[in-house]
Amino acid sequence: MTIQNNPENNPGHEQEETASAETTLFEVIGGAGKLREMVDRFYDLMELEPEFAGIRALHPPTMEGSRDKLYWFLSGWMGGPSLYIEKFGHPRLRARHLPYAIAGGERDQWLRCMAWAMQDVGIDEALQQRLMQSFYETANWMRNRQG
Numbered sequence: 749m750t751i752q753n754n755p756e757n758n759p760g761h762e763q764e765e766t767a768s769a770e771t772t773l774f775e776v777i778g779g780a781g782k783l784r785e786m787v788d789r790f791y792d793l794m795e796l797e798p799e800f801a802g803i804r805a806l807h808p809p810t811m812e813g814s815r816d817k818l819y820w821f822l823s824g825w826m827g828g829p830s831l832y833i834e835k836f837g838h839p840r841l842r843a844r845h846l847p848y849a850i851a852g853g854e855r856d857q858w859l860r861c862m863a864w865a866m867q868d869v870g871i872d873e874a875l876q877q878r879l880m881q882s883f884y885e886t887a888n889w890m891r892n893r894q895g
């Protein structure tokens with residue numbers, strides 16, 4: 749990959765921190781099962797919690813596809829199987845989000861929803877903090893509207 753400094757592809761700065769070349773974030777979080785649990789909780793909360801109604805409304809009526817895509821993406825983003833890239837090629841995440849109006853409020857709802865999901869599925873506190881920093885970078889970079 750030639751896009752190491754892109755927040756889309758550099759989730760945890762693994763080289764600098766706890767995960768060694770042999771240990772990926774994907775393994776640290778608990779592999780496919782735990783990651784899927786986290787993604788499912790994220791979308792369940794988005795459906796359930798009124799404070800996420802703003803970002804819920806940006807999504808299609810049925811979010812089964814959204815669940816799969818985020819799971820496939822995060823699998824590769826965390827150093828696990830590159831499921832999203834195998835299916836769709838380069839994520840082009842910012843471009844793919846351009847149809848949706850994302851300002852600071854939407855970014856913060858997304859991040860809050862993800863923080864809540866990680867807490868609910870029992871991700872280790874230090875790992876939660878580390879992932880939140882990376883999610884913040886990517887979500888912030890996704891903003892495409894003032895406000």
Ligand code: HEM
Pocket residue numbers: 803806807808811813814817818821836841844845848850854855856858883886887888890891
């Ligand atoms: C900043 C706030 C964000 C909002 C409001 C947002 C919203 C959305 C929406 C509405 C979709 C379309 C869902 C669908 O077609 O089913 C989408 C797709 C997606 N989002 Fe986000 N998103 C945000 C941040 C992020 C972040 C931080 C990531 C990754 C860490 C991410 C990863 C994805 C992926 C992988 C897709 C599927 C893209 C595709 O193949 O069409 N999003 N997002």
